[in-house]
Amino acid sequence: MKRRHRLSAILSSIRSNFSHLLLWPLVCLVFGVALWGTTFAKLQSEKSELQQQGFKDAASLANGYARQLNRNVQQIDQMTLQVQYDWLLSKGQLRLENLVKTGLFPSTTLLRVNIANRRGRLVTATIPITKTVMVNDREYFLFHKQNNSNVLRVGTPVVGRVLGTNIVQFSRRLNAPDGSFDGVVIVSAEIPYFLSFYESASLGKRGLLAVVGDDGHLRASGIGGSVRDFKPATRHVLQQLLAAPGPVKESSLDADKTSPFLVAGSHLKSYPLAAVVGLSEDEILEPYRKSSNTYKNFAIAGTAVLFLFALVSTLQSLRFIRIRHESEKARAMYGITLEGGSEGFLMWRAVYDGKKQIADFVIVDANERAAGIYGVGKEKLVGKRLSSFYEPTYFEKLMKTYRQAMEDGYYEDDYPVPPESPLKMVWLHRKMTRTSLGLALVLKDISEAKAYEQQLLHRANHDALTSLPNRQWLEEALPATLQRAAASEFGVAVLFIDLDGFKRVNDTLGHSAGDALLRAAAHRLQSVLRPTDCVVRFGGDEFVVVLEPVLRNTKPTRVADRIVEAFNPPLEIHAERQSVGVSIGIAVFPDDGGDSETLLRNADAAMYVVKSEGKNGYRFYQPQLGEDIKKRISSENALTEALEKKQFILFYQPQVNTATRELCGMEALVRWQHPDKGLIPPSEFIPLAEATGRIVALGTQVIEQACEQLALWRKQGIRLVPISVNVSAQQFNQNVVVHTIAACLERYDVAPELLEIEITESSMLAKHAEIESQLAELRKMRVKLAIDDFGTGYSSLSQLLRLQMDVLKIDQSFIAQLGNGSPGLVFVKSIISLAHSLNMTVIAEGVENDEQLRLLQDLSCDQIQGYLISRPVPAQEITAMLQKH
């Protein structure tokens, strides 16, 4: 069905190109006809000339023959007259036998003389007569006997009675002296006698001679000098010929041969006879036949050349039609218009070598667009070979694809145009379809689309903030990296890096600072790595560094050290210095994982351990780390459970007047009353609560418990002092502090002045506007505000002024350094005087001994808090303290 369809398509293509297809054959036909026409005309002319010459020759020879015959018959006539005379003188006693010797008679045996007496008996002859021969019944005897005339009678051929041969008899009456009939003299001429005139030089090998009487009877005839008797019918023809005005062509004279004769006749001058000469047309036309063969051979050769030319041109036309058909088919297949389309179209014809292998391709058709792609004019493109465009190595590479397309019937791809290619594009989409000639190639410039695609790909694979490759890129690239390493003797190190302190900066200084920090961290990471090492932003504040290659069985400690050290100097974020560390977990391929997922998971686990061990450092993955992670997960779960089961309790640490030691307030410090492990200090769960965000729920519970405790003591009639609670920056970030405090104060009917909020110095630095508005609200509610751990951050005087804090708590690290002559003293002194100038109450934290107390007293510090007064104690114990006070 498919083949029939294809055939009908080709036939239709041939029909529509019929005129093109027939052009050269028709031209050749015209030339062929002209050639043969000229050849036949020339031959005909030659033949005609020869025939005319033949006719002339026949006529001339007939005249000559007639003259010769006339002379011969005249001799015979003379002979008979002489015999007639001698017979009369001898009174019938003449003996011819005797006269033979006199030479009166011709010596030839072809001509004999006889005398018959009045009774018709041969009585004497020029040859001896051995028997009695009677001729009295012969026509001539009867004629002469009855006619007393002296005429020479010419007889018709008969069989002679003396020798039995065919003869023509000439006879004359013999009279007795009285004039009566006395006999007949007879000259018998053998038929060959009449043909002795024959000369092959002038008559040819098959020349015809004949003698015809006026009575219409043939006397002698021969062809080629030999006697040939004609049939009665042909005798009639001879008569007609003689009646004709000139020579004629006659083919019926020779019964055996088909060749006609050019025949001419000539009447004898003195006798009732005519001479006939015929020249064989075959012989006359011999030269014509020879040149005819030459001419015909020339014409045949010319015809063969024309035929070959017509054949070749027809095949060429068919090929052209086929190419055009294939081109149109291919174009139709792709919906490509001949010109003006956006796609380049090329028809390649496969070129085969001696081994019938495809060795090259040649362009047989192309549109303007394709020419544009190749950067040449269309007319220069057609006929070009693929090999002419490329250097040998690249050509062979292309041939592989082209051969593949020929084998499979179809090939399609996006093709990055190499720099050495003549094609004026960056990317092309190639579609190749096998045709009966070779390949139909459609080219589309996709450079722009590819550029956009690559842009999108870059976007999809890169982090917009840091411009580093992202997690998606890593997940695709790392397996390939590992595959490469697996095939080599090298390893790959994966460093999972988490920024320490990012959360703080992000939560406290806001997202813009967080973004700046991430950019600065990315830059710092890159600055200590080789360009071949790969830095990836994995997500949030997590980075992954892939080191390839690394020596197997070695740990990339130097790189890890360099990274950690690189983060020692603070980063400059929005004109402020921020200390940020890095926690790095390292897993090395193949020892710590055979695939990217395992390596990343194990590096992450190692990093997690660094985090839980105090951050800012690195750890190599060890199988044991899995256990640590499990522990952490179980801790997280336990923390969640503890919050649900309200396992957190508050301890209280008193704050007293430095001078009088009177109880002024207390700080609520949370403890985890674990059912199995007992009391757990905050250092063991606050970082986890911060890291997991559970600090917000924990902070809410703390505020609630503090208010509840105040309400309880009030109920017990105990004089109340303010309780300060620690509030994490995350509680402010989630904007829950004001609401929680308002709700608890209301729920437990606690006076807001009894609640104090401690915010670390660093927390206050972030999100000024948001935190300040919440602090303003708390102030409005008359809740007191304290700056905790003062001296560890970078708060400025202007910040302190703006925030209008009530209390400043000097960090215990400064109090620990207090001593006579120590620089700490100067520092604490200036903090106190600064706070006092801002009308803030100063509380010194971590006071452990009397000397510190005395110095603080000297410095006019308002209150102290520390082990010197009391460790943080449960509510019952502080209740006693309150009661005493």
Ligand SMILES: Nc1nc2c(ncn2[C@@H]2O[C@H](COP(=O)(O)O[C@H]3[C@@H](O)[C@H](n4cnc5c(=O)[nH]c(N)nc54)O[C@@H]3COP(=O)(O)O)[C@@H](O)[C@H]2O)c(=O)[nH]1
């Ligand atoms: N967000 C919240 N943070 C809280 C809460 N409860 C506690 N914390 C924070 O936990 C950190 C550790 O607290 P803790 O183990 O209770 O230690 C406190 C005191 O025990 C300790 N202290 C007090 N006096 C001395 C002393 O003389 N010597 C010494 N070595 N340590 C002493 O200081 C801690 C109180 O510090 P501060 O909060 O800065 O006043 C700690 O950072 C708490 O903030 C909570 O409910 N929410």
